[in-house]
Amino acid sequence: MLNEQLRQTIEQMPKAELHIHIEGSLEPELIFALAQRNGVSLPYPSVEALRQAYAFSDLQSFLDIYYAGASVLLHEQDFYDMTAAYLARAAADNVRHAEIFFDPQTHTVRGVPFETVINGIWRACQDAPISATLIMCFLRHLSEEEALATLDEALPHRDKFIGVGLDSSEVGHPPEKFARVFERARQLGLRLVAHAGEEGPPSYIESALDVLNVERIDHGVRCLESPELVERLVREQMALTVCPLSNIKLRVFDVMGSHNLRTLLDKGLVATVNSDDPAYFGGYMNDNFIAAFEALPLDASHARQLARNSFSAAFLDPEQKRAFLAEVDDFFGAR
Ligand SMILES: Nc1ncnc2[nH]cnc12
Numbered sequence: 554m555l556n557e558q559l560r561q562t563i564e565q566m567p568k569a570e571l572h573i574h575i576e577g578s579l580e581p582e583l584i585f586a587l588a589q590r591n592g593v594s595l596p597y598p599s600v601e602a603l604r605q606a607y608a609f610s611d612l613q614s615f616l617d618i619y620y621a622g623a624s625v626l627l628h629e630q631d632f633y634d635m636t637a638a639y640l641a642r643a644a645a646d647n648v649r650h651a652e653i654f655f656d657p658q659t660h661t662v663r664g665v666p667f668e669t670v671i672n673g674i675w676r677a678c679q680d681a682p683i684s685a686t687l688i689m690c691f692l693r694h695l696s697e698e699e700a701l702a703t704l705d706e707a708l709p710h711r712d713k714f715i716g717v718g719l720d721s722s723e724v725g726h727p728p729e730k731f732a733r734v735f736e737r738a739r740q741l742g743l744r745l746v747a748h749a750g751e752e753g754p755p756s757y758i759e760s761a762l763d764v765l766n767v768e769r770i771d772h773g774v775r776c777l778e779s780p781e782l783v784e785r786l787v788r789e790q791m792a793l794t795v796c797p798l799s800n801i802k803l804r805v806f807d808v809m810g811s812h813n814l815r816t817l818l819d820k821g822l823v824a825t826v827n828s829d830d831p832a833y834f835g836g837y838m839n840d841n842f843i844a845a846f847e848a849l850p851l852d853a854s855h856a857r858q859l860a861r862n863s864f865s866a867a868f869l870d871p872e873q874k875r876a877f878l879a880e881v882d883d884f885f886g887a888r
């Protein structure tokens with residue numbers, strides 16, 4: 554069990570969340586409320602029955618249910634309400650800054666206009682109690698042409714998002730498939746990230762770096778299978794946005810006790826802790842920290858490192874970054 558002092562430290566320390574899919578924050582209660590508000594029928598009789606379906610065997614089994622859950626989102630206010638709920642929950646966990654993924658293609662393929670999606674999410678970020686920015690993800694099971702068309706559609710809203718990412722089914726959809734769209738995004742001055750090494754091999758992490766020129770790796774936990782890659786990630790201080798509860802729920806690791814978070818830190822990798830899809834995986838930021846710290850040999854020095862890493866790896870301007878890092882150091886210095 555986690556001692557009370559360490560639990561409080563984790564809960565109260567300032568932190569940034571860098572890997573959260575906003576559609577993955579949609580709680581079953583809100584799915585049902587939105588279904589009712591929008592006259593959408595769901596294939597589950599109750600909130601409890603839906604929650605019971607959250608037993609996943611791998612990434613794809615999760616994605617099937619995650620895309621089904623998102624089908625209740627139709628109007629700008631729905632996207633606003635979902636995002637506002639996440640931001641309030643994150644603030645309660647002392648998240649000071651969040652870089653939020655959204656998946657426009659999940660909605661545009663259903664006929665929801667791009668602007669409905671981004672305006673709702675963005676407006677909630679403007680009204681948020683914390684700092685929040687947006688990263689638009691391309692669905693890697695769709696084609697690069699569709700990703701390019703999505704980037705074109707996003708251009709009138711260029712001021713509302715800071716970067717692009719790559720998510721959905723990893724294996725069989727390597728980073729190379731999206732070389733042109735990431736090059737285009739880079740030329741537009743967007744920040745670049747991609748999911749790699751969650752279920753896919755270390756070579757996907759290498760091509761995310763070499764072909765897509767990403768600045769952070771989402772997940773990346775399979776990097777330990779390649780000592781050369783680890784050496785490179787350490788040398789380049791390339792951040793990994795690790796999601797402990799997600800990795801257990803999607804069976805990347807059998808149990809939290811065998812998660813490699815401590816090893817990543819010991820090797821000098823810039824690991825961070827994040828929630829990924831908190832409504833589906835059993836917890837928000839502090840739940841992720843607590844689950845990892847309960848199961849692994851991690852102490853207050855690791856908590857401090859993880860809090861610092863979260864701000865070091867954030868896409869903040871240097872002044873904001875310095876201020877957040879000073880806040881972390883003050884918090885730990887006073888303890
Ligand atoms: N963990 C994850 N991996 C890939 N795509 C996702 N979309 C939402 N969560 C995801």
Ligand SMILES: [Zn+2]
Nearest residue numbers: 574720771829
């Ligand atoms: Zn993710």
